[in-house]
Amino acid sequence: MSSVCRSNMRLLLLHFFATAATASAFVLTPQYTWTKLILTHHWPTTFCGMEKCHSKIDTWTLHGLWPDNGMDCNSTWPFNVSLIEDLLPDMEKSWPDLISPESTSFWKYEWYKHGTCAAKAESLNSQHKYFGKALELYHKVDLDSVLKKFDIIPSTKYYLFSHIQEIIDGFYGVNLKFQCVHPSKNAGYQILGQIEICFTADFSVMHCERESRAVNSSLRAEAKPGFSVCDPEVPVYYPPMTML
Secondary structure, three states: OOHHHHHHHHHHHHHHHHHHHHHHHHHHOOOOOOOEEEEEEEOHHHHHHHHOOOOOOOOOEEEEEEEOOOOOOOOOOOOOHHHHHHHHHHHHHHOOOOOOOOOOHHHHHHHHHHHHHHOOOHHHOOHHHHHHHHHHHHHHHOHHHHHHHOOOOOOOOEEOHHHHHHHHHHHHOOOOEEEEEOOOOOOOOEEEEEEEEEEEOOOOEEOOOOOHHHOOHHHHHHOOOOEEEOOOOOOEEOOOOOOO
């Protein structure tokens, strides 16, 4: 083989291995990386006051388990309700679709938006693992019971926000994120609607960022219109089931 041919062959091989290495790096590098998970609860009365739905549920229910970065990470990974058939009784009670109770569309939405991103971790890399872990964490933190334990219950009277925040943060030992609906600038009160508890990648509780500007834009898009970080200076209305 001539020296020119050998040189050309060497260049071709170098190009091949460089291309292969680049392709391999692309496959191995996740499109999105996340460092924490946000277990989000919502209060059905407040949610339905915003969405014009009707709920008779009087416990805090799951809104979702959200990685702090990434949305719609794998649109080709279909939602299949048969894969979580054993979880359905708990899903229907703890993670209901408040707008369409007989539908699975809410779970499908959460899987595409957040589950496919959470699945970057081996511990959450299947539909069953993702929904099962969310339910496990929901029952472990037992937010509804903790609020009742400290006599923070739905009421026609207003609460001091600092009272709620101090007690609940103190119980969990980390900062939670409390979100409210603000009816108007001059309302003089805010409506408690959503509470987030944050976890590390190995499912240990950790501090949540409280300022809305610190939340990843993908999660801001997930929040329902009207939900924003509660104002520490404004009284909180925690509405009873029949009041909104």
